Amino acid sequence: MKIAFIGAGSMAEAIIAGLLKQGICAKEDITVTNKQDQQRLESLKDKYGVTIMENKEAAVKGANVIFLAMKPKDAKDGIQAIKSYVTKEQLIVSVLAGISTDVIQDLFEQELRVIRSMPNTSAAIGLSATAIAKGSLATESDLTLVQSLFSAIGLCTIVEEDQLHAVTGVSGSGPAYIYYIAEAMEKAALAQGLDTEVAKKLVSQTLLGAAHMLQETDKDAEVLRREVTSPGGTTQRGISVLDDWKVSEAFENCIKGATERSREMGEELAEKLREMASN
Ligand SMILES: NC(=O)C1=CN([C@@H]2O[C@H](COP(=O)(O)OP(=O)(O)OC[C@H]3O[C@@H](n4cnc5c(N)ncnc54)[C@H](OP(=O)(O)O)[C@@H]3O)[C@@H](O)[C@H]2O)C=CC1
Numbered sequence: 001m002k003i004a005f006i007g008a009g010s011m012a013e014a015i016i017a018g019l020l021k022q023g024i025c026a027k028e029d030i031t032v033t034n035k036q037d038q039q040r041l042e043s044l045k046d047k048y049g050v051t052i053m054e055n056k057e058a059a060v061k062g063a064n065v066i067f068l069a070m071k072p073k074d075a076k077d078g079i080q081a082i083k084s085y086v087t088k089e090q091l092i093v094s095v096l097a098g099i100s101t102d103v104i105q106d107l108f109e110q111e112l113r114v115i116r117s118m119p120n121t122s123a124a125i126g127l128s129a130t131a132i133a134k135g136s137l138a139t140e141s142d143l144t145l146v147q148s149l150f151s152a153i154g155l156c157t158i159v160e161e162d163q164l165h166a167v168t169g170v171s172g173s174g175p176a177y178i179y180y181i182a183e184a185m186e187k188a189a190l191a192q193g194l195d196t197e198v199a200k201k202l203v204s205q206t207l208l209g210a211a212h213m214l215q216e217t218d219k220d221a222e223v224l225r226r227e228v229t230s231p232g233g234t235t236q237r238g239i240s241v242l243d244d245w246k247v248s249e250a251f252e253n254c255i256k257g258a259t260e261r262s263r264e265m266g267e268e269l270a271e272k273l274r275e276m277a278s279n
């Protein structure tokens with residue numbers, strides 16, 4: 001299978017790294033293009049051996065699957081640059097946060113099969129949490145194909161398209177929340193007298209162990225939390241501070257805000273297109 005990436009940023013790299021690491025495709029079968037950053041393309045070529053192209057026609061020609069991996073704000077220009085070379089036989093896979101498959105089809109101005117996805121950057125090590133949804137013209141077999149691609153680089157589940165906004169708020173952005181917690185815990189560990197290296201190791205291993213416990217035991221997060229929390233002990237004191245600072249509510253608002261932002265980004269582009277159509 002030949003895959004073209006339109007956009008060569010962190011998400012494209014994470015998917016490329018994952019696909020190659022898992023042997024899903026050969027480096028010769030991956031073509032990458034971007035807007036202008038030649039140095040970035042060269043570095044992807046050096047690191048992964050993929051083919052890099054400035055010419056957009058050459059980049060998409062012969063690809064079975066075309067990944068749209070530019071920022072949502074660049075979707076219009078990015079699609080504009082390739083749309084006359086894309087054919088109905090090619091499957092479009094979008095990773096664009098917030099942008100609906102209908103809007104993507106409108107931007108291409110042709111009836112294309114589009115699968116919308118929301119992976120995360122842990123794809124780079126085969127641990128993405130991805131959800132996908134199919135556009136109106138995509139088939140069940142398109143969905144199965146894309147699910148198998150993403151399953152090679154982590155977990156991949158199928159959802160209704162509208163749910164991808166919430167998925168973005170939870171697992172698309174999710175790694176950043178966890179890094180935020182890691183940063184905060186490391187900083188706090190230093191304040192309590194631990195060395196930087198020791199703090200980093202303990203924090204990352206604690207996150208890793210807790211994630212494995214969530215996946216490998218049948219226990220809910222709440223049960224696992226209670227098991228750590230001895231009455232009158234250290235954890236209870238720590239958690240009571242988190243409760244006092246309303247950290248749980250903060251997460252509720254964090255994910256709500258990110259979900260809303262995904263909807264807004266989709267609406268901003270749709271509105272722009274409506275304005276252009278009416279002028
Ligand atoms: N980062 C993440 O954790 C996640 C991101 N996503 C989605 O992935 C997409 C990419 O995000 P991310 O990788 O972080 O973004 P980056 O900013 O890292 O990369 C964006 C890429 O798009 C390229 N680009 C911009 N305009 C065009 C154009 N007109 N034609 C071709 N390529 C273009 C840029 O090229 P140049 O450098 O030359 O301008 C750059 O290579 C976004 O839509 C985001 O919503 C989804 C899940 C997680």
Ligand SMILES: O=C(O)[C@@H]1CCC=N1
Pocket residue numbers: 097168172173
């Ligand atoms: O922050 C963003 O908009 C993108 C989408 C999910 C993760 N990063």
